[in-house]
Amino acid sequence: MLRQGLYVVRGLYRDGLKLIRLAGQQSFNRAHLPASYCHQPIGVRALTMSSWPFSSKPRDYSLPNESWSPEMQKLYDHYNALCEVEEEGEKKRGAWWRLPSYNRTLKYATGGRCLSKLLQAKARLFTRNIEEPGAGFEYVVFLNKPEKSCVCVFQAGHLLEGPPGHVHGGAIATMIDSVTGTLATYLSGPVMTANLNMNYRSPIPLGSVVLVHCALEKVEGRKTFISCRVTSSDRAKLHTDATGLFLTINVGHLFGA
Numbered sequence: 001m002l003r004q005g006l007y008v009v010r011g012l013y014r015d016g017l018k019l020i021r022l023a024g025q026q027s028f029n030r031a032h033l034p035a036s037y038c039h040q041p042i043g044v045r046a047l048t049m050s051s052w053p054f055s056s057k058p059r060d061y062s063l064p065n066e067s068w069s070p071e072m073q074k075l076y077d078h079y080n081a082l083c084e085v086e087e088e089g090e091k092k093r094g095a096w097w098r099l100p101s102y103n104r105t106l107k108y109a110t111g112g113r114c115l116s117k118l119l120q121a122k123a124r125l126f127t128r129n130i131e132e133p134g135a136g137f138e139y140v141v142f143l144n145k146p147e148k149s150c151v152c153v154f155q156a157g158h159l160l161e162g163p164p165g166h167v168h169g170g171a172i173a174t175m176i177d178s179v180t181g182t183l184a185t186y187l188s189g190p191v192m193t194a195n196l197n198m199n200y201r202s203p204i205p206l207g208s209v210v211l212v213h214c215a216l217e218k219v220e221g222r223k224t225f226i227s228c229r230v231t232s233s234d235r236a237k238l239h240t241d242a243t244g245l246f247l248t249i250n251v252g253h254l255f256g257a
């Protein structure tokens with residue numbers, strides 16, 4: 001009995017560490033579950049599965065859904081097509097990459113002291129915590145690696161109202177922080193926003209689709225400088241321009257190290 005108990009605890013501990021490592025990769029599915037799940041007795045498997053804190057297939061929020069307007073879909077199709085190019089009859093990766101997007105930021109969960117905090121947290125990524133499609137932030141980011149830039153197609157839902165019929169300035173700032181921060185992360189690794197400056201030039205109607213263009217300005221040591229322009233979908237109208245400063249951090253910074 002005691003030996004069986006120790007076996008269960010040891011299995012849980014070992015699998016927990018493996019699962020956290022997998023969660024840290026941010027893209028996994030049932031096929032990636034530790035092989036030990038297949039070899040354990042049913043009772044143990046049930047116990048470990050019931051302690052599994054994530055869905056086995058995390059939802060990628062950057063894929064089209066029924067709330068997307070025809071314009072949002074058209075822009076998605078346009079940039080998505082650039083992710084693959086045809087050369088001599090062969091399909092190859094293009095300069096653009098669609099970035100998947102989940103509702104948790106577990107990328108840097110590597111166990112140890114961080115493990116318990118992250119497992120117990122009910123934390124959800126701010127821009128992805130409204131489940132009703134179309135009600136909040138609908139967006140997809142495409143990264144252009146050679147140009148060190150990205151573009152985000154953003155459709156603002158009815159829960160983001162600020163001035164009547166228009167998008168809240170804080171929601172616009174959120175998107176700018178998220179997209180500039182994403183670009184800085186891809187270019188420089190783990191970063192935090194140190195400074196954001198923005199100029200609101202023209203209001204964004206609720207429900208409309210806008211483009212958030214971001215580009216690298218320069219990197220100086222730990223500092224990554226990103227510029228940003230939010231425009232109408234045809235690029236004719238400037239809604240907001242911004243600059244962001246991001247500082248690379250040791251992830252321990254987030255946990256008081």
Ligand SMILES: CCCCCCCCCCCC(=O)SCCNC(=O)CCNC(=O)[C@H](O)C(C)(C)COP(=O)(O)OP(=O)(O)OC[C@H]1O[C@@H](n2cnc3c(N)ncnc32)[C@H](O)[C@@H]1OP(=O)(O)O
Binds near residue numbers: 185192223
């Ligand atoms: C996978 C994809 C998904 C990725 C998805 C990601 C999307 C989400 C992105 C959201 C990002 C966020 O919202 S982050 C959350 C909001 N931000 C925060 O909470 C950050 C709070 N602030 C801090 O933790 C800290 O102040 C730091 C880390 C920013 C900097 O602290 P530090 O590391 O100790 O650096 P420190 O010595 O102070 O400064 C280093 C150098 O930077 C300069 N510096 C520091 N702060 C500033 C500043 N505000 N403005 C100008 N310059 C500054 C200093 O003068 C110095 O220059 P010199 O003397 O060396 O020249």
